[in-house]
Amino acid sequence: MKPQSAENGKPADVVPTLEDVARHAGVSTATVSRCLNSPERVVERTRLKVLHAVRELGYAPNFNARALAAKRTNTFGAIIPTMENAIFAKGLQAFQEELGTHGITLLVASSSYSPDLENDQVRALVARGADALLLIGHDRTPETYAFLERRKIPYVIAWAYAPDEPRLSIGFDNRQAMRVLTRKVLEFGHERLGFITAPRATNDRARGRYQGACDAMAEHGLDPTSMTVRETTYGIEEGGDAFEDMMAAPAPPTAVLCGNDVLAAGAIKRAREMGLTVPQDVSITGFDDIELAEIVTPAITTMHVPHREMGRRSAELLVGLCNGEPTGRSLELEASIRWRESLGPVARS
Amino acid sequence: MKPQSAENGKPADVVPTLEDVARHAGVSTATVSRCLNSPERVVERTRLKVLHAVRELGYAPNFNARALAAKRTNTFGAIIPTMENAIFAKGLQAFQEELGTHGITLLVASSSYSPDLENDQVRALVARGADALLLIGHDRTPETYAFLERRKIPYVIAWAYAPDEPRLSIGFDNRQAMRVLTRKVLEFGHERLGFITAPRATNDRARGRYQGACDAMAEHGLDPTSMTVRETTYGIEEGGDAFEDMMAAPAPPTAVLCGNDVLAAGAIKRAREMGLTVPQDVSITGFDDIELAEIVTPAITTMHVPHREMGRRSAELLVGLCNGEPTGRSLELEASIRWRESLGPVARS
DNA sequence: TTGTAGGCGTTATCAG
């Protein structure tokens, strides 16, 4: 069965190319190309003719061929650790919106918190012609950084601003933020603290947050090592398990700090199931301020991070970089506490 | 400043090409290409030599060029209405996992529930060489369908199985599912129902769910038009607003059905803020069974949809289609009620 | 088993 024609009588299953359009319009391929890319460089009459042919044939430029020839794709890539929860959704949304105003398309990949997978994703995105990349946090394999440098791909690190990291980053100081939050917890009179964190080995944000809590304890004259720590993967259930486990100790914490809101939501849920009242029996705090934090009962007192601002600024910076602007500066944004209901004074024992 | 050399003394800022590798290894480009794509067709000795050169130069194939020449990208695309909440996350995850086992990469785009935007995304993905597409629901512009047909792009529609739709789809019957859920609500003695739905104009799932509720009412001898309906965009707050508005009526509903869990979560939250107890004062049901449904207090009685199964099956079907298997059949999956706490008997008045 | 060479669909450089 040979390619024939569609029901409308037009040639159908041949994907029209520039050349088809050119022939159809009686001009050269170069002219068609110009019509599409810099319409002002061709006279109205020809332009109309060409545009007509384009419509007639249902022509759409082949992106791959274009990228190959033009060495620019107007596509940026973003690699986030996970799409499973909303932690990065809002920031990414803002990133995309800002890119949109510059006519740039966004490709998203998720690494499942695996540096090796992230490395693959970076290569895949770059191989696809991504002009620039948005990355989350500083921790990644040296190979990835080496690859990025060698290919001279502009990239920015979001969700983390660390004063001592050399790379271009836009975000907040995770360590400092958690230190501030922990101080508040301590000011409520809590002395036995618990800390539930995501795996820290390859996650500088999680590490920073943990260290921030330790900082605050030390400041307060408490021994950081007295803090009960549970490390667990993301997830409501996981957070709950860690919490339950922690509360089974002879002298359980009176306040449990969670490295993120998902974990905190899990802890709160489990507390309820265990018959504990939050914050009367135990205080729980979160981090990130995703929608979940407001929904849960009691609502989570958490650290609000500037999701949208990070996304928007990252886009601006990257666009600038691609247009040859001198490499911008890292940008520190503010995170601030959102007071809600899950943190209260220590219970009298 | 001219391209010089990196710290390791190797040429650096030139992106290595097949030809570079070939020269470096003392073979032809064809051989290098074979080493990468069908290693078994080249003897060990040469292969090692080539692989060494590849590593040495940090070579990574240019995807666009490859796609251009091979006319196959091993890339599928998925366009979902939103990434802002978790509704599609789990299914997409499963889709991606299944594709991964076939060596296929996934590109994701989100349409913000706009058919026009979706049309753009489809074209963008196809222009980028997507071999196949995952789409959500049946509603989209005729242009989009026409484009897909003309380019002969395999695609499958997920999240919706409608017996009377001709296109290949994998999902559940939204209408039937909501009808079942509504029946249960009615069996609890509720007669004044409220319905909060996402915009139905360009969303067949939302429409189906609404109709299902009407079906059940009619079955039950109730007038479907007596149901209070509020249509609102996705979002916790929006759901809350719709709920509050609805409850302000002289004879407010005793049970409010929500088109999805996000809306239901908003309703529950607002109910609490209004001093209403769920389900004693008013029952609320959701749809989708995303994580949120379990977290909220009270936990939402909702319709569980086969997220992962839809994702996995869609991937299998699409892979088959790309390998020239005869076009598969649409597949209806089951949705079933998850009983939790937000639905109870009608209050005595 | 390996090399040669043509072509994939665009863009960009130069003449005309």
Added chain:
DNA sequence: CTGATAACGCCTACAA
């Protein structure tokens, strides 16, 4: 303002 024509980086018959 428009038309040849040479890249772009890779794949794949076809030959050797």
